[in-house]
Amino acid sequence: MIGNKAMYDQFFKAIDLNKTIRNAALKSAEKAFWVWNVEKNITNKPKEIQKLKFYEGSSILYSLLRNYDRKYISKKVLKRIYETLYKGAFLSSGDPDKNDFKEKYGIKPPNFITLSPSKACNLHCKGCYASSSSANAEKLPFDVTEKILREVHDDWGNRFVVISGGEPFMYKDSGKTILDLAEKFDDMFFLVYTNSTLINEEIAGKIAELGNITPAISVEGYEKETDERRGKGVYKRIMQAMDNLKKEGVPFGLSITGTKNNADILSNDDFYEYYFEKIGITYMWIFQYMPIGRGFDINLMVTPEQRFKMFNMWEKCIKEKHYFVADFWNSGIVSDGCIAYGRSGGYVYIDWNGNIMPCVFVPYHRDNVFDLYKNNKTITDALFSDFFKNGRKWQEEYGFGEGKTPHNWLMPCSIRDNYSDFRKRIITKDALPEDEMAEKAMKDKEYYEGMVDYDNRYREITEDYWNKRFLGKTK
Numbered sequence: 001m002i003g004n005k006a007m008y009d010q011f012f013k014a015i016d017l018n019k020t021i022r023n024a025a026l027k028s029a030e031k032a033f034w035v036w037n038v039e040k041n042i043t044n045k046p047k048e049i050q051k052l053k054f055y056e057g058s059s060i061l062y063s064l065l066r067n068y069d070r071k072y073i074s075k076k077v078l079k080r081i082y083e084t085l086y087k088g089a090f091l092s093s094g095d096p097d098k099n100d101f102k103e104k105y106g107i108k109p110p111n112f113i114t115l116s117p118s119k120a121c122n123l124h125c126k127g128c129y130a131s132s133s134s135a136n137a138e139k140l141p142f143d144v145t146e147k148i149l150r151e152v153h154d155d156w157g158n159r160f161v162v163i164s165g166g167e168p169f170m171y172k173d174s175g176k177t178i179l180d181l182a183e184k185f186d187d188m189f190f191l192v193y194t195n196s197t198l199i200n201e202e203i204a205g206k207i208a209e210l211g212n213i214t215p216a217i218s219v220e221g222y223e224k225e226t227d228e229r230r231g232k233g234v235y236k237r238i239m240q241a242m243d244n245l246k247k248e249g250v251p252f253g254l255s256i257t258g259t260k261n262n263a264d265i266l267s268n269d270d271f272y273e274y275y276f277e278k279i280g281i282t283y284m285w286i287f288q289y290m291p292i293g294r295g296f297d298i299n300l301m302v303t304p305e306q307r308f309k310m311f312n313m314w315e316k317c318i319k320e321k322h323y324f325v326a327d328f329w330n331s332g333i334v335s336d337g338c339i340a341y342g343r344s345g346g347y348v349y350i351d352w353n354g355n356i357m358p359c360v361f362v363p364y365h366r367d368n369v370f371d372l373y374k375n376n377k378t379i380t381d382a383l384f385s386d387f388f389k390n391g392r393k394w395q396e397e398y399g400f401g402e403g404k405t406p407h408n409w410l411m412p413c414s415i416r417d418n419y420s421d422f423r424k425r426i427i428t429k430d431a432l433p434e435d436e437m438a439e440k441a442m443k444d445k446e447y448y449e450g451m452v453d454y455d456n457r458y459r460e461i462t463e464d465y466w467n468k469r470f471l472g473k474t475k
């Protein structure tokens with residue numbers, strides 16, 4: 001939960017009033033949010049952590065409002081966001097349903113799933129695994145995607161879904177697409193990672209009509225960097241898709257992979273101003289390159305020094321500029337660390353073969369939806385494999401959960417930032433690699449040493465800073 005309901009009710013009710021009243025409502029909502037998060041601090045986490053949660057939460061409101069005023073978000077869509085995403089997903093962690101789940105299973109359910117229904121993609125980006133442009137590439141039957149969503153909707157109380165790929169707008173089975181999925185589950189909100197090149201005026205119109213989808217559109221930087229990796233002319237097609245969405249009042253965001261090569265761009269104010277002010281995005285997700293998948297390359301990761309600069313930039317964005325930016329992994333503080341392994345409030349990842357993974361960036365699985373369904377089991381059963389249980393135990397020991405003092409959440413990732421723990425304490429022998437490269441990574445001594453060395457170097461930069469600033473400890 002990232003705030004109390006009264007605060008959001010007040011804000012969303014006032015959104016259409018004249019600017020003076022509306023701004024006063026925004027300020028008072030902010031104040032309530034501050035009191036809730038920082039002064040009352042029901043989580044009992046250190047105040048410095050709660051302050052960052054406050055800035056991230058209020059940056060969402062500012063970013064929505066900014067684009068609502070520009071008419072890039074329609075009233076209808078904003079209302080749907082409030083009903084599905086805010087009330088349904090963010091504000092419902094204390095729901096009786098979830099407490100029932102806890103009573104039965106001993107943990108609260110995850111808050112969402114990421115589902116990749118198809119591996120097919122219409123682009124051929126350098127280094128990407130999803131190279132097949134055939135609509136018949138590996139994919140989940142539509143009735144299985146429906147069954148999965150029905151389960152997490154009814155049993156876990158989920159109202160938020162992330163769709164990834166492949167290119168989600170390429171997905172088609174039995175004549176049905178992801179738009180049919182969003183129509184069927186109309187009280188759920190869908191965040192769809194897309195290259196956007198298939199979002200023409202018609203698709204943008206349909207998305208607006210449904211009102212429960214936001215596309216997170218991939219770029220690599222500006223036009224030059226994007227076309228270099230994604231193909232000549234792709235950036236212009238992206239701009240066209242964004243125009244189509246703005247015209248229909250659909251909020252969209254940006255998704256960008258941070259590497260050693262574009263980290264300088266990502267550490268500069270200009271980049272954020274360009275996309276938030278000139279282009280009109282509502283949010284930006286930065287995923288620092290994780291060396292998994294085809295042709296993984298440890299040397300492409302942002303360096304420890306670049307990463308710390310990006311942390312400062314992220315803080316500046318949410319605190320001073322009110323831009324809703326999340327940087328994975330620098331923003332792990334606001335989610336109380338790693339959210340994988342079906343943690344309470346966290347998520348699981350299911351791919352086009354039905355494999356159930358702890359996270360998009362942990363390419364190993366123990367269970368598969370087809371096998372589970374064949375044996376009259378459910379996805380809930382997958383939460384209790386030793387692999388997932390080990391992950392959750394590690395998260396708790398690393399500071400997640402009531403009354404726990406967090407370890408260094410500037411390095412929250414169970415695999416990328418704590419690779420030796422991942423290998424020694426989390427992954428189990430029965431976990432299968434997702435692909436050849438994931439298998440290779442497990443056997444490659446250089447990979448192991450490179451990952452551990454990276455972790456040690458970043459710990460050296462951040463450990464004292466973490467202890468001093470967030471835990472108030474002096475050496």
Ligand code: SF4
Pocket residue numbers: 328329332337338339340358359360361362412413414415416
């Ligand atoms: S494993 Fe890493 S990438 Fe996945 S949720 Fe945890 S912190 Fe994020």
